[in-house]
Amino acid sequence: MDISIDPRLSEAARLGNIDAFYALIQEDSYMLDRIDQIPFVHTPLHIAAHEGQIHFAMEMMNLKPSFARKLNRDGFSPMHLALRNGQIKLVLRLLKTDKDLVRVKGREGMTPLHYVVTMGNSNMIIQLLEACPECIEDVTVLNETALHLALKNDQIEAFNLLIGWLQKNRRKGAFVLEKKVLNWKDNDDNTVLHIAASKGLHQELELVLDSFLSFNIDVKAKNSHGLTALEIIQNVQRQAVTSAEDDSTATKIKRLKKKVQKYEELCIWLARARANMSAEMLNATLVVTALVITAIYQTSISPPGGVWQADNINSSTSDPLFPTSNNVTLHFLEEKSEDKFISKHLMGEESRKAGTTILTPFVYFDFWLLNSLTFVLSIFFTKIILSDFPPFLLAPLYFLGISYFLSMAILAPSAILSKVNIFYMGCFVLVPYLVMLAGALRVSKSTNYKELINLRKALRGGRNAGIAERFNWLQSFM
Known part of the structure; x- marks a missing residue:
């Protein structure tokens, strides 16, 4: 099958010429339908998004909404292309038409939110999160969240912004969402704590630990090298023993073996x-x-x-x-x-x-x-x-x-x-x-509490974690 589109249609999209487009439709009414059948194709909407032709792009969205979710042969959706070329107005119009376009995964599982996070575009991060809060849960093919990407690409301002948004989120399910994202592990079993610790970002680590659900953060989580965030900070070098039981698993096994009490x-x-x-x-x-x-x-x-x-x-x-x-x-x-x-x-x-x-x-x-x-x-x-x-x-x-x-x-x-x-x-x-x-x-x-206190001390050079912070357990009752 010929996967190329009519050059005249490409030119009409590039120039945003709607009259020329409808002249082509009069010649071939099934032109857009044939394009839609191609799995990976550079649609007229891709071209319009690349060039910032808002009027033409909205016309395509009206006629063929499915084009907005198609990937071209490079693995980009129209919104990806618009972001790559700085067509912010067009991105906002696409967002207003369909907020779920933020969750379209392109090359390597990158969503538009992932892309703007790697660029460090704070204004667009806010726009995307406000339009579709659920997009912060999306992960790449390497199991990376937007927070992972921000740290790995040294976009510290973007990371702080994402943490602030999570902590101030008042929507339904905010507790579960915050706990899920902060404890999420990538392909190397690194949470955001591990990455921040490996980069020496102590201020960002404290920001995470000051989360509204600080005691729901798994500070004892180990990455693929068998290290916790605290051990990374202390430069403890040791190999992961795959056969060793995890502390939390061992605790569960011990609890399950115990006799069930009457109150239980x-x-x-x-x-x-x-x-x-x-x-x-x-x-x-x-x-x-x-x-x-x-x-x-x-x-x-x-x-x-x-x-x-x-x-x-x-x-x-x-x-x-x-x-x-x-x-x-x-x-x-x-x-x-x-x-x-x-x-x-x-x-x-x-x-x-x-x-x-x-x-x-x-x-x-x-x-x-x-x-x-x-x-x-x-x-x-x-x-x-x-x-x-x-x-x-x-x-x-x-x-x-x-x-x-x-x-x-x-x-x-x-x-x-x-x-x-x-x-x-x-x-x-x-x-x-x-x-x-x-x-x-x-x-x-709990061992998680002791690890949390030790981690805070390590971040502060061994100084006491503070009396007020020792009573943060009150947050667990909110």
Whole structure:
């Protein structure tokens, strides 16, 4: 098959002559279709992109959008050619027509973003990232990301720009994207940490380590030579032993061999139960738990039977079934005289103060116990259902729990029961601090944390990594 195109069409594209182009179409209506069937061809759009003929290029995009994704025999798309020849306006017009053109891979898997990164064109980097944020995930045939290419081509400003964009990205999936890109390995298993370390770019290394997810960066990752970034900095020369177990793998093996504890069985069971629930079932369960939480909280505001409207110290009664005091009807489950001693001993003596429930201590305790169990379990199930969400989004449930036990403390008919509620309210207050403390202990004992601290010290000539940086584990809870 003749892969050349009509010289008159090439000339029309070079000059941006749309009238001449349509004159050729009148002679041969299938001209563009035949070109489109050729796998690698220098289309009229390639020619227009090379020459910066915006009007003609947009006409081609309108008639044959597929031309924009075709590679010529040199392995370049129209956008690649426009970038190589500095046709920035045409690139922006192509980008506005189809943002995914940024992800078209040309020669050696290079995308337009990869190309502008190697050139160090900061303005175009921003334009491409804003148009198509996903393009930062694309890799070359050598498994290099845009960050790898920036460092390997000594485009430090471009690298700093890409890191800054990752750290300030607020789009959906930003956490996952940042972790993925910063830990990505090229064909030699080098992450951006390895490359920056090998080039002595300590400032850029610190910039990466100051990432929002610093403790999700695998600082213990080894390249094909068996070296971590820290070992490269310290000029530790050693050969990689391919048969040696990686520390992280050895840790996993050790953990899997350990006997499953009771609390782990519960966690595994809950995780499996959640995984087997459909999206519809999860939504329905979430609605039910929300309704239960609302109903239970309402009872802490309006308990059954109501509350005392005024202090009622005198317990004289006139009706044995419905005893009254100061013309106020008491609860019909008033303890018999033989039970009052036990009630006062275990639950405390009724205060009958204004604002407290008219329920007797025993009845209130039963009511409180059932309500509190239901309330706490509903919050627990809600937390499991929303386990994929950031913990801070569950803050309203946390404050609702505190409010519930405070309200039940105010309603309590005796001082002892009020103190019980205050105790559980205090437990609710301490929950996030205990979770953060457990997280801090877990992080501080991890080998990745120790490597991170040692790497920071190496970057600063052995000086302390800083107290504030030792508490960066708080970021892991965001």
